[in-house]
Amino acid sequence: MLTALTYARMLTVSTSWHNEPVTRHGYHHGDLANALTTAATELARQGGPEAVVLRAAARQVGVSATAAYRHFADHNALVLVVKHRAQDELVEAMRAELARLPAADDPGTAGLARLRALGAGYLRFALTEPGLFRAAFCKLDEPPAEVRGLIDGAPAYQLLGEVLDDLVDAGVVPPARRPLAEVAAWAPVHGLAHLILDGPLAALGPDERAAALSRTVDTIIAGLSRP
Amino acid sequence: MLTALTYARMLTVSTSWHNEPVTRHGYHHGDLANALTTAATELARQGGPEAVVLRAAARQVGVSATAAYRHFADHNALVLVVKHRAQDELVEAMRAELARLPAADDPGTAGLARLRALGAGYLRFALTEPGLFRAAFCKLDEPPAEVRGLIDGAPAYQLLGEVLDDLVDAGVVPPARRPLAEVAAWAPVHGLAHLILDGPLAALGPDERAAALSRTVDTIIAGLSRP
DNA sequence: TGTACATCAGTGAACGCGCGTTCACTGATGTAC
């Protein structure tokens, strides 16, 4: 979709014009696919997946709506790339929380800290970027073949799996509790995010939210690590 | 919204006409608010909250779209009653699962069975009525004042709370783990439902789904009941 | 190095659609006398 050539062309053009505002570089945009994706992602960031409107994205980039069809088969294809970007940002938020962790000696406590960090990063992303969070898990009109039959959002799932493996290695989680532990750990945090975002627990204040997360993660850990 | 008088009028009219199909009873419908709510709920059942279209509901009832405005302030008000109906059906599914439970002697095992039943009923409803499930938790344009500041979907929350209280009484859940246990128990099942419905875990087959639920609930119970 | 030409990436006008909502209206109902 976005070749190295396209990038090169864009750079050439943008450096040859002086003080040109970023919006357009002439009749040929040079990087429309990327620009539309960014604009559409921004729409999703503010209004969720329903706000991803092809015409609005084109408008924002300063291009006719028709131009989008040179780069995306249809509206659904545009939403799909936004969904992927949103998933990428979610994983990024989780990794960021991991990176913030201080070094720990004991592998067991280190592993538990990582598990907590993943949950905290997940929830933080959901609450600070509700639009993107919903976009990351939105239902597409026709899901692409690559995704069907696989676990979507695989990077996050894999990240979680690694931390759980570490906890088994450290002797914190008994091997018998390892199967499907990803699901058992993921679902609670995902559910909490949805309950806070979309309804029943929306009325919780910041402190109550923190307490709810803490309680939820404590329960997961107590359950997974029980002999 | 729907007075006893309205009902009485409807019954009078409908019994005075012979073999009249249920759709209309003359110029005055007699029970339009209810009929529209039912039609709108059916739309949500098939297509989720986005499918609740005022004109479509009116069409289905065989009434002009304008007529709906005699009974609902606007589209949002219609969605709100659908949301409430969906929540009612969800609680009903949970109660149904409780009712199916055989009697048990030990209060501890009985309580755990009830907790499992609530989770199973919740997930069953989510998977068999995905449209209504999403409607039950949909975001409204302007949430009504009564709901803001309260925990929405209170009946389900309360039902869960009672079972958890029983588990404390039975000595299964230590009192120290009781606070916010509703959230810790609700979030995992809610999250699992969403993960299966809207994406990442959609590819799971029936057996895998059952295993995922079982693992998830086991982990909750192990966590909540840990000394 | 210059030029003809195929290809690519844009344009703007227009289509049909279905929505929520408003308007002025009219038929049915119920009540006061």
Place this chain on the structure above:
DNA sequence: TGTACATCAGTGAACGCGCGTTCACTGATGTAC
């Protein structure tokens, strides 16, 4: 019991909106000779 009249609950036409998408087109780009 009958009649005038206010009120209630419908009607149908129309509005404006914004959407996704298609059409025939044109300006820019890159390549073969």
